[in-house]
Structure formats: structure tokens, C-alpha cells
Amino acid sequence: MDKLAEILITSYPQNISLEDGTPVTLRPLLKEDEAALVEYFRTMPAEDRLCLKDDVTNPQVIENWIYDLNYDIALPLVALHDGRIVGDATLHFNPIGWTRHQAELRLTTSPEYRVRGLGTTLLQNLIDIATRLGLEQIHIEIPPRLDKAFYLFEKMGFKEVANLRGFVKDLEGTESDLVLMVKYLQEETGRATG
Known part of the structure; x- marks a missing residue:
């Protein structure tokens, strides 16, 4: 059994209280979560969806994610309450190449579950993994307009390393800066930095 499979089998499902x-x-x-994930993104406020890389209002996008589900490439963790997805956090891996030592993180939560610790919990789970x-x-x-997200990531040890002016356009075509924040895990594990 590989390390990721062992982590997932021994750590999940995880029942928590906010x-x-x-x-x-x-x-x-899971593959059977397709309809719930479509519903989660369908009910997400339009302003939140504008900040996502993909057009999650298109069910085909979600279908492709589910069809191509491979935890070695992208590990999505979902948070469920009463059978409904209320949060989604994903680590995107590049197992070969010059970024194989890192992963990209994406995190969303339903507005009614914010400021209750859900984002922090999902983020901490991905950091631990x-x-x-x-x-x-x-x-x-x-994008910089997500000031509450900045607070969460800074609180969790992420540091802003770049601000790319006018680098991205949201789904409506509005140009925006893009901020890159990094958490250096070796600082926590005691591995030498070099």
C-alpha cells in the first residue's frame, strides 16, 4: 500500500464538530458525490465562483473531475453536513517534474459554514497530509479581493511570495491581480532548508 492510500484509509472518514x-x-x-458536488457549486454565491479557476457552474466540468478522479494527481477532501457537501479542499500534485516537492491547494466553503472553523479544519487536514x-x-x-482568505492563510503560516499585477481574468473577464502564498512545510518538520 502506498503512503497516500495508508493516510486516507487510517484517517478518513473523520467526524468532527465545528x-x-x-x-x-x-x-x-468519491465518484458517487457527483450530484452533491454539482449542487454545492450551484448554490455557491456568484461572487465566490468568480474567484475559481474553473467554471463550476458547468456540470461537465464536475463530471470530468469525477471521471478523472485520481488521488495521486488531485486529492479532494469534502466536508459533509446532513449528507450535503459544505466544503471542498483539494491538493493538486505534480508527481514528476520540477514541482514534485510541492502541491497546490484550493479551498472553498459554503458561506453559512464560514467563521465556524470549517476552512481552518480542511486546511489543517491538507497541511497534515x-x-x-x-x-x-x-x-x-x-485574488487579493479575498481578504478573509488572506487572514486564514496567514494564520496557518502561509507567506505571500508574489503579487502578479493584472495576471488573471475572472469568469466575467474582469482583470485581477493574483497573489501566490506559500507554506514551507520543512520549517515544521525540522528538515533542513537548503
Whole structure:
């Protein structure tokens, strides 16, 4: 059994309580979650969807994610409450090439589950997985208008390393800066930096 499979089998599903006591289950996304994931993104506020890399309002996008589900390339963790997806956090790996020592992180939560610890919990789970896999860093790319996201990532040890002016366009075609934030995992594991 490979290391990732061992982590997933021994750690999930994970039943937790949010800060207000709301019970939530964390687990990897499964192929049978397609309809729930489509619904999750369908009900996401339009303003939030504008900040995502993919057009999640297109069910074909979700279908492709599900069809191509491969945890060695992208590991999506979902948070469920009463059988409904209320959060989605993903590590995107590049197992070969010059970025094989890192992963890209993406994180979304339903608005009604924010400021209750769900984002922090999902993020900490992905940090723990990345650390256990021996990755050296994880990064996230976000537009600056997500100031609450900046606070969360800074609180969790991410540092802004680049601000690319006018680098991206949202789904409506509006130009935006892109901020790259990185968390260096070797600082926590005691591995030498070099």
C-alpha cells in the first residue's frame, strides 16, 4: 500500500464538530458525490465562483473531475453536513517534474459554514497530509479581493511570495491581480532548508 492510500484509509472518514458544535464529516471525494458536488457549486454565491479557476457552474466540468478522479494527481477532501457537501479542499500534485516537492491547494466553503472553523479544519487536514507525504511546500493562488482568505492563510503560516499585477481574468473577464502564498512545510518538520 502506498503512503497516500495508508493516510486516507487510517484517517478518513473523520467526524468532527465545528466551533459551534455542528457535526461535519470529512472524507475524500468519491465518484458517487457527483450530484452533491454539482449542487454545492450551484448554490455557491456568484461572487465566490468568480474567484475559481474553473467554471463550476458547468456540470461537465464536475463530471470530468469525477471521471478523472485520481488521488495521486488531485486529492479532494469534502466536508459533509446532513449528507450535503459544505466544503471542498483539494491538493493538486505534480508527481514528476520540477514541482514534485510541492502541491497546490484550493479551498472553498459554503458561506453559512464560514467563521465556524470549517476552512481552518480542511486546511489543517491538507497541511497534515502534505507533511506526511514528505512534501516541502504547499501554495495557493488567490485574488487579493479575498481578504478573509488572506487572514486564514496567514494564520496557518502561509507567506505571500508574489503579487502578479493584472495576471488573471475572472469568469466575467474582469482583470485581477493574483497573489501566490506559500507554506514551507520543512520549517515544521525540522528538515533542513537548503
